[in-house]
Amino acid sequence: MEIISSLYPFILDWLDLVVRWIHIIVGIAWIGTSFYFNWLDSRLDREVNNEKIDGELWSVHSGGFYHINKLKGPPTKFPKELHWFKWEAYSTWISGFALLIIVYYLNAETMMIDKQINEINIFTAIIISITFLIGSWLIYDYLCKSSLINNKILFSILCFSLATIASYSLTKIFGSRAAYIHVGACIGTIMAANVFYVIIPSQKNMVNAALANKEPDLKKGLAAKTRSIHNNYLTLPVLFIMISSHFPFTYGHKYNWLILAIISIIGASVRHYFNLRNQKKYNVWILPTAAFGMICLMLYVSLPKINTNIDQDNLELISFNEVNNIIQYRCGVCHAQKPTFEGFEDAPKGVVFATAQDILNNLSSIKAQSIDSDIMPPGNITGMTEAERNKLKIWIESGASINN
Numbered sequence: 001m002e003i004i005s006s007l008y009p010f011i012l013d014w015l016d017l018v019v020r021w022i023h024i025i026v027g028i029a030w031i032g033t034s035f036y037f038n039w040l041d042s043r044l045d046r047e048v049n050n051e052k053i054d055g056e057l058w059s060v061h062s063g064g065f066y067h068i069n070k071l072k073g074p075p076t077k078f079p080k081e082l083h084w085f086k087w088e089a090y091s092t093w094i095s096g097f098a099l100l101i102i103v104y105y106l107n108a109e110t111m112m113i114d115k116q117i118n119e120i121n122i123f124t125a126i127i128i129s130i131t132f133l134i135g136s137w138l139i140y141d142y143l144c145k146s147s148l149i150n151n152k153i154l155f156s157i158l159c160f161s162l163a164t165i166a167s168y169s170l171t172k173i174f175g176s177r178a179a180y181i182h183v184g185a186c187i188g189t190i191m192a193a194n195v196f197y198v199i200i201p202s203q204k205n206m207v208n209a210a211l212a213n214k215e216p217d218l219k220k221g222l223a224a225k226t227r228s229i230h231n232n233y234l235t236l237p238v239l240f241i242m243i244s245s246h247f248p249f250t251y252g253h254k255y256n257w258l259i260l261a262i263i264s265i266i267g268a269s270v271r272h273y274f275n276l277r278n279q280k281k282y283n284v285w286i287l288p289t290a291a292f293g294m295i296c297l298m299l300y301v302s303l304p305k306i307n308t309n310i311d312q313d314n315l316e317l318i319s320f321n322e323v324n325n326i327i328q329y330r331c332g333v334c335h336a337q338k339p340t341f342e343g344f345e346d347a348p349k350g351v352v353f354a355t356a357q358d359i360l361n362n363l364s365s366i367k368a369q370s371i372d373s374d375i376m377p378p379g380n381i382t383g384m385t386e387a388e389r390n391k392l393k394i395w396i397e398s399g400a401s402i403n404n
């Protein structure tokens with residue numbers, strides 16, 4: 001028993017590794033097929049001299065020529081095997097939810113809750129998390145079934161505003177990283193539920209109607225098309241959120257929800273450019289505008305961090321000894337070869353601050369995690385003060401000397 005309980009943190013790490021690996025693989029398969037069919041449909045040669053064929057496409061890939069036909073109606077004779085694409089979506093959602101449990105729910109105290117933002121307990125945090133996942137799907141689905149769906153622009157503006165309100169609220173409930181991941185998890189849930197509740201049922205209806213020699217339900221087909229377009233636009237923001245944990249200057253920023261909203265608009269507009277291009281509409285201006293948006297965002301986030309006028313003479317001299325004490329006291333309980341903080345068996349992410357050299361090697365990430373943002377210590381669990389962050393900042397800005 002004891003062995004199992006001491007193995008627990010390692011098991012959790014390995015589960016994290018395996019499930020994350022699976023999540024990325026099935027996610028690539030899902031988005032890959034979705035991108036492929038989107039592309040395929042837009043590139044079909046529609047001028048085929050065959051009344052049964054809507055379009056055809058020739059391609060060459062991995063040692064062979066492929067000749068694909070899209071039929072106008074159902075096939076006259078059903079093939080022995082008809083391939084569906086649904087498990088890519090379901091397994092992405094299932095592995096994603098498992099990751100949410102492994103990384104966030106089981107480490108809620110460090111990974112979800114930030115006592116400076118909100119003093120909630122673990123149970124409440126998990127309930128809020130699940131409510132957001134289900135709630136965002138219910139609201140989105142309700143809007144899709146309302147007449148608002150006929151007004152594309154109004155629908156998009158409303159959904160985008162609701163998503164921004166949700167992400168703003170999440171940043172006021174959870175720690176910043178958990179807030180970002182939850183926005184991604186809500187969008188991912190909407191996308192997978194679109195497949196499960198709308199797209200696949202519509203395809204089943206189409207197949208059953210064909211088998212029974214009846215007309216398929218046109219309304220179902222239209223709804224499925226709309227949802228699949230929504231999924232297509234949502235891929236870019238959701239992929240950004242998946243990689244956002246590498247970029248603390250985004251989720252750790254004071255206005256992290258706003259940054260997410262702007263990056264999402266930029267991502268969706270790039271997707272829009274490619275969708276228009278597939279329809280042979282070349283709105284090239286979208287790309288430089290998106291790039292310009294990214295540059296403005298970079299300037300907005302980064303300019304205030306540049307210290308243009310550090311007055312070297314007026315700098316209070318901070319000794320390395322003082323800095324080392326702060327780091328050992330506030331960070332060293334976790335970031336050590338043998339962490340003393342309960343629940344940690346290894347240094348998180350392999351980041352150790354045992355020696356002066358360790359600290360120097362990690363200067364830029366210490367700055368990113370604890371000065372430019374307050375992501376570390378997680379939820380400020382070791383109670384690092386502003387004065388201490390400031391001391392670290394001055395020490396780094398004045399050259400990070402370890403000799404005084």
Ligand code: HEC
Nearest residue numbers: 330331334341348349351365366369370376377378381382
């Ligand atoms: C309660 C334990 C704990 C304390 C205290 C703590 N950290 Fe961390 N740290 C973590 C965890 C957990 C992670 C991994 C987070 C993740 O999965 O991205 C981490 C990751 C990091 C990383 C790597 C980030 C990355 O994504 O590569 C750095 C750098 C870091 N911490 C710096 C610090 C600094 C500096 C302090 C003190 C000011 C500190 N940490 C205090 C738990 C802690």
